[in-house]
Amino acid sequence: MLTAKHRPKVIPKELIGRALPWVHIAISNAKRVLLVIFHDIKPEYLQNYLNEFCYKFNRRYFGEQQFERVLVASVSYKNELGIIYDNH
Numbered sequence: 710m711l712t713a714k715h716r717p718k719v720i721p722k723e724l725i726g727r728a729l730p731w732v733h734i735a736i737s738n739a740k741r742v743l744l745v746i747f748h749d750i751k752p753e754y755l756q757n758y759l760n761e762f763c764y765k766f767n768r769r770y771f772g773e774q775q776f777e778r779v780l781v782a783s784v785s786y787k788n789e790l791g792i793i794y795d796n797h
Contacts, residue, residue, distance in 0.1 A: 739766075742762055743758055
């Protein structure tokens with residue numbers, strides 16, 4: 710059985726920008742988007758806001774392929790409500 714091990718590492722404050730710089734950039738961008746666009750973030754919706762940011766962040770380089778990818782995603786999407794109602 711394969712088990713993953715997490716090895717936490719404390720990074721000194723002066724070296725934070727060097728360790729995983731894109732992680733820090735992504736986090737600061739997410740904070741800025743949430744504060745500027747949504748102003749008042751309710752805790753029950755925070756995960757939805759973060760999901761939306763991650764979705765957009767992961768697709769920032771799609772360019773011309775974006776429409777085709779959305780089309781494929783919409784055609785292959787399985788509605789969970791139908792599954793719930795079919796079982797009753």
